[in-house]
Amino acid sequence: MYVELKNINKYYGSFKASDNVNFGIEQGKLVALLGPSGSGKTTILRMIAGLEHPDEGEILIDGKVVNNIPASKRGIGFVFQSYALFKYMTVFDNVAFGLEVQKVPKAEIKERVHELVELVGLKGLENRFPNQLSGGQRQRVAFARALAPNPKLLLLDEPFAAIDAKIRQELRSWLKEMIEKLGITSIFVTHDQDEAIEVSDQIIITNKGRIEQIGTPIEVYQNPQTAFSASFFGHPAELPDYTKFNSFEKRDDVDKAFVRPEFIKVTKKTEDQFYKHSAVEGVVEQTFFRGDTIELLIKVNDTYITARRGLDEGIIEIGETVDVFIYRIFVTSGEKAYLIKNSALREESVVI
């Protein structure tokens, strides 16, 4: 493990920002710290950076306990949420700042800065001031500035939050590519699950100061293990009473049930529905064109659920009565979460 947090606790007054946090990150991985705002993800990042100090527990970087090592000696680079570029310095001076502080010879600084500016694709803009750059360009400068002192670990706080949606996509791929190319261990904080899934090798889900789950994007997506993960990941909707949908066995220990849009099959009355007798009827209340899919808001027994249909499937009108079949749901029981499959899937597969 390149970075390790052991039993970290952090309080702000009576507020517990980190609650017994434990995790390890392998060298060369790009890791996302994902959680809603106030979940403690930024606190974790700032503690690794040395901007905050844990009240209890140990932080290890490259096998060394760094609790008492100041930020500048930890071998990290930090990209701030709004970049914190020094407004009164040019791109060159911003990138050179960390090297000048270390008293690196001038010629060497010049060489390194030019190398980095070229790497991030801003060659020719060395003498611009930050306010003469676009949002995306500023992020690249922040990235170059963080990399200048040759850090072994790169920390990024909501790196895409301050950028227009249009170029965010482009920057995501750019950053992922860049980090892979450099092979530098990186941790970034985000509240956007799509971003975490798309960019990272590994996701750490935080909630209320705790680590909820750690895994690859696919693992975390397919197997939410905690109540929070199940309720957070994959745009789930809560089902107030899942037993109203056919073929789900009632269980006593269930607290809440969640369904994701991709768990639902909607068929028109005129279409074939394999699990017809396990489906329930619902009325389409709203349709939303989402570009690649049509999203349907369907009222089933006083419950509203959201489902999707492909564009090539038959068009569904508002007010139309449709068959709704739910393949599976996530249910939570205390802190745990598990998957329940529709019993029709089992029975009928036996029949066939």
Add this chain to the structure above:
Amino acid sequence: MALKRRAKQVRVIPGFRLTLGITIALLSLLILIPLASVLVYSFQLSPAEFWKLITAKNVLTAFGTSIVCSVIAALINAVFGLILAWVLVKYDFPGKRILDGLIELPFALPTAVAGITLSKMYSNTGFPGSFFSSIGIDVSYTHIGIVLALIFIGIPFTVRAVQPVLEKIDDQYEEAAYILGSSRTRTFWKVIFPELFPALLTGFGLALARGIGEYGSVIYISGNSAKNGTQVVSYVIMQKLERMDYASATAIALVLLIISFALLFVINIIQIRRAKRISLR
């Protein structure tokens, strides 16, 4: 040449003509026309006459005194303004709000009251004047006294110019410099001070402009001695007025106005340039 065509500007909010009319009318009547009268009168003087009046020995001395004392006071205010703003923004301590509230006292206290008080305090019989005179420093009726009075009236300008800018500087800048290994001193001078500098310069300029024309708070403590060169420009103008020497009074006033406007102009340029820098998110 191509004809420039501009769409007629649409103003949705009502009241443009009315407010423009009232504003210009009041401004002209109460401020601009009276000031123009000074200009008109001073232009009636021949250049030679004008030159003779403003280069009279006591006038030149007064300009020297006003400018030098104001510059020194404004510089001292810039230093203390920066320290006070820093303390009020960055630290928490008991009595901070009172300290913050007191900064504005020189705005609220009449200048004549400040003037007689400072004069009395720093005379040989007052406290702390008696202490200073016992160590051989006379404050009242010297240039030191003038500088002191100008520090008094100028301090709110520098503090209030720097304070809001300092409040807005995001901690991220300090943190970014800290992570890159910068010492606190270096961070201050390289990262924070450049952000504050335009504001500090504005405060300095405002304090200076105020100081050069100051009258009430200065005239008691200065002693107004032509021999010792402790007359300030405003005092000389008032003296000329009292002697009905309107030619001298307007000539001196014109020069003082030009100095004030030049300062105001520079301050405005600084602020516009700063606004431009910040405007791009």
Add this chain to the structure above:
Amino acid sequence: MEILDEKELKAKKRTKYILIAVSVIFIVFLLVLPLISIVVNSLKKGLDFYFSALSTEYVLSSLGVTLLATVIAVIVNTIFGVIAAWLLTKFTFRGQHVLSTLIDIPFSISPVIAGLAFIMTFGSLGWASGIIDSINNALGTNIRIVFAIPGVVLATIFVTFPFVSREIVPVLNSVGRDEEEAAALMGAKGFTIFRRVTFPHIKWALLYGVILCTARALGEFGAVSALSKTRGKTFTLPLEIDALYMSGSADSITAAFAASSLLVVIALIVLVLRNILEFGVLNKKKKKGKDR
């Protein structure tokens, strides 16, 4: 941000205490000591003397002139301030910047020049003195401006001219024009928009501007001094203080400080109000922040 290096932490604390100490000493010496000095000086000859010094004919007359000039100046400048602030923030037009600079002129020129300006306009050499004379001839009146009450009022208006607008403009600039435009598109008339939409944003700034304007009007000295020569008739309180102080006897100097103490009380009230207003606005902002 937390600093881990113990040496640096110590240095940081040391800097903090040194800077706080410097600030406190500076403020106490420069600002607090004079306040104490005024009170001590005014009570030097006892309370009886204090009250009799405040109730002389001259002091009472000067108080009346001061209050009259202040009330008129505050009314004129408040109306002007609101209108000018509306103009400068709700519209974009050529010469906007020049206009806003012109309004700030009284702020940065010597008050003595303000006095001089009115003398050169309405005095015996002034071009407007002929106009005043012909008005007097036509109406049989005896209006005088310079060295009379109207001059004092004009000078007071001049020096406090930008105070109200200066407080409102930044507030309106930060609020923007969206709300007014929305109201106008819904057909609201100018005054309704001001009263219902704009005023709630600026009421605290306006109040503070009025308070500041009042304080400065009460205390104006230089400009009024040039235009007012008759003690007991056209003297304002600061002029009376000046006359008492300059007469030089120990009694009259104490009386000067007694009269000053009135203005000190007003100055302190202004400061307290300012802090209450600012505190109120800050609290409101904090609440709003929480709502989001």
